[in-house]
Amino acid sequence: MDDLPIIDAHHHLWNLENSYYPWLSDGVKPSAFGDYTAINKSYLIDDFLDDAKNQNLVKSVHLDVGYDPRDPAGETRWLQGIANKRGFPHGIVGYADLSKPDVGELLDQHMQYANFRGIRQSMNYHAEPAKTYQSRPEISRTAEWRRGFKELARRGLSFDLQLYYPQMGEFLDLAGDFPDVQIILNHTGMQVDGLDHFEGWKAGMRTLAQAPNVACKISGLGMGDWTWTTESIRPYVEEAIAAFGVERCMFASNFPVDKLFSSYDAIFNAFKAITRDYPHTERMALFHDNAARFYRL
Secondary structure, three states, rough: OOOEEEEEEEEEEEEOOOOHHHHHHOOOOOOOOOOOOOOOOEEOHHHHHHOOOOOOEEEEEEEEEOOOOOHHHHHHHHHHHHHHHHOOEEEEEEEOOOOOOOOHHHHHHHHOOEEEEEEEOOOOOOOOOHHOOEEEEEEHHHHHHHHHHHHHHHOOEEEEOOOOOOHHHHHHHHHOOOOOEEOOOOOOHHOOOOHHHHHHHHHHHHHHHHOOEEEEEEOOOOOOOOOOOOHHHHHHHHHHHHOOOOHHEEEEEEEEEEOOOHHHHHHHHHHHHOOOOOOOHHHHHHHHHHHHHHOOO
16 A cells, blocks of 8 residues: 555564463353454464565564563573574563562563563453453552562563553553553453443543553554454544554554454555554654554664
């Protein structure tokens, strides 16, 4: 469609032959994004680059993907080895349970690797067991978890925030209490509850966007709309940009999870179509510049 340089701000790799990922290695389970049997196989750097080959992909950011909980830093070590040989990924966001008393030691292990940038601990809480990632609500308000979050602040690390829209007020409070930590909202707020929740999601996005230290990744829209089209996701893209502004949004693929619902080209060509009439500087920000800034690439 056009040749905009792209930084894919959110993708995954996994090697099921050499490593343990409970949600993949132990068999397919009920999930927020349905049956993922089709992606329950190794997805390596060559697979990713092949999926992206028709786009002008220049850099990427890898997000934690439920790697062996006994060795979270092992994922960062593996990815850095790939990056050293292949160039990709340029940024690595690892995993840590911020409620653990020794989380600082784990962060220091991650920080041994040059491309490491921050942590994601998925905070999604939902009444439906298949959609919840946490055992109870409002963990971010506990003293133990906030003690861990302070360790991010001390090290200048970012936090990738995955949640559902009813939790956005909770994390507006967190962002306000830690204004120096860059928080990056994942998957456009992960609206997986259907169109009748659109207004609630929209209000939540505007709430969270009040915090200047929160940015938004526009991605993962297939998880809530398994048969999406450019026009069906357009309201989510446009409302996210309206809430956060062009200067705090970036596009991403969420591959290979969103491979369940479409091709890599379909995702980025939809983003290009939706933003076709934006000024070139704004498109550059959304497709490239903002990801480079927020992930220090």
